[in-house]
Amino acid sequence: MAQISQKELNSLRRRVASVANHLLSAGSTSGSGSIALSNASMNDSYHRTHGKVPTHPVVWEPAFDDSGKKFIDIIYAKAVGEGIAKITINRPERRNAFRPQTIKELMRAFNDARDDAAVGVIILTGKGTDAFCSGGDQALRTKDGYADDADIGRLNVLDLQIQIRRLPKPIIAMVAGYAIGGGHVLHMVCDLTIAADNAVFGQTGPKVGSFDAGYGSSIMSRLIGPKKAREMWFLTRFYTASEAEKMGLVNTVVPLENLEKETVKWCREILRNSPAAIRVLKSALNAVDDGHAGLQELGGNATLLFYGTEEGNEGKNAYLQRRRPDFSKFPRRP
Numbered sequence: 001m002a003q004i005s006q007k008e009l010n011s012l013r014r015r016v017a018s019v020a021n022h023l024l025s026a027g028s029t030s031g032s033g034s035i036a037l038s039n040a041s042m043n044d045s046y047h048r049t050h051g052k053v054p055t056h057p058v059v060w061e062p063a064f065d066d067s068g069k070k071f072i073d074i075i076y077a078k079a080v081g082e083g084i085a086k087i088t089i090n091r092p093e094r095r096n097a098f099r100p101q102t103i104k105e106l107m108r109a110f111n112d113a114r115d116d117a118a119v120g121v122i123i124l125t126g127k128g129t130d131a132f133c134s135g136g137d138q139a140l141r142t143k144d145g146y147a148d149d150a151d152i153g154r155l156n157v158l159d160l161q162i163q164i165r166r167l168p169k170p171i172i173a174m175v176a177g178y179a180i181g182g183g184h185v186l187h188m189v190c191d192l193t194i195a196a197d198n199a200v201f202g203q204t205g206p207k208v209g210s211f212d213a214g215y216g217s218s219i220m221s222r223l224i225g226p227k228k229a230r231e232m233w234f235l236t237r238f239y240t241a242s243e244a245e246k247m248g249l250v251n252t253v254v255p256l257e258n259l260e261k262e263t264v265k266w267c268r269e270i271l272r273n274s275p276a277a278i279r280v281l282k283s284a285l286n287a288v289d290d291g292h293a294g295l296q297e298l299g300g301n302a303t304l305l306f307y308g309t310e311e312g313n314e315g316k317n318a319y320l321q322r323r324r325p326d327f328s329k330f331p332r333r334p
């Protein structure tokens, strides 16, 4: 009998789950029988044309990158047949404070999720319900950053922030408990934040002898306004989830027990929409704040789309066929 490899088995499981999910969601749409009769709220009318967002439980399976290395400080998972990856900081005994190793692993997982064409949305979260992330591990702080295994000081969370901004898929911070210091900045650089009602947000930098004068300042100012950003940094106060929602720091607040369910619902809604449109929108929404790098990202998307056109291909084909390109048939649109 022919042997089936683990990779083939996983792919088969994903396809079966995808078909099952499809059937479940079709069932939940036609089964309710009340869609056309539902009241006139905006989302109901949206659901009339698009069908209801499936609410079946998500099934996570462990995920790996191709480095062959294990993950120690994080848990990496993908939802079977769904297009969702979940990356969890796994240092709950330290309120999910990160060390250089944690950041390296996060970057590996984000890279894998970026490269996996089956993944359309990524969730970043912390293990347990006490903390999303409490920032850099202060026990490892040295004169030049946070000590890695070779005792070299690192501020590599700054590289992770850039990776999150440039990754062309939506990243949702799923926050329960504390999001503090560098952990608070991490949720801010994500595209969306879904907070549990026990979430607490704050910067401690000036209290513990640190500051993030990069995204931690500029993006915060964009999100909550320059006065409120000064308040958050200068006074180092903590804010409840509902205060954070009023300030525009988070998208929504839900009961802790519904946090993952609601986050997955948002993922599923995003996944119904055009990946290319979302990709371009993410880079467009970041472009001004990210300066030349932001424009480069947005410009790269224009090139990517242009390569798929007949006009773009005429140039390449002419070069390969050693002839003069004929662009005369392509419109010069108003």
Ligand SMILES: CC(C)(COP(=O)(O)OP(=O)(O)OC[C@H]1O[C@@H](n2cnc3c(N)ncnc32)[C@H](O)[C@@H]1OP(=O)(O)O)[C@@H](O)C(=O)NCCC(=O)NCCSC(=O)c1cc(O)c2ccccc2c1O
Binding pocket: 093, 094, 095, 097, 130, 131, 134, 135, 136, 137, 138, 139, 146, 155, 156, 157, 158, 178, 180, 181, 182, 183, 204, 205, 208, 210, 211, 212, 213
């Ligand atoms: C987050 C808390 C408010 C939680 O308080 P709580 O009372 O719930 O819990 P404990 O305080 O008892 O903590 C339990 C346990 O965890 C340890 N721990 C918690 N946070 C950290 C941490 N960040 N580093 C190391 N250890 C931590 C704590 O010591 C306890 O251990 P036990 O062994 O005693 O059980 C509260 O914990 C808190 O305020 N934490 C500190 C928050 C903080 O100041 N974070 C650092 C801010 S600076 C930063 O993150 C930062 C990082 C960077 O990489 C940067 C890079 C470039 C520029 C700037 C950067 C930057 O500012």
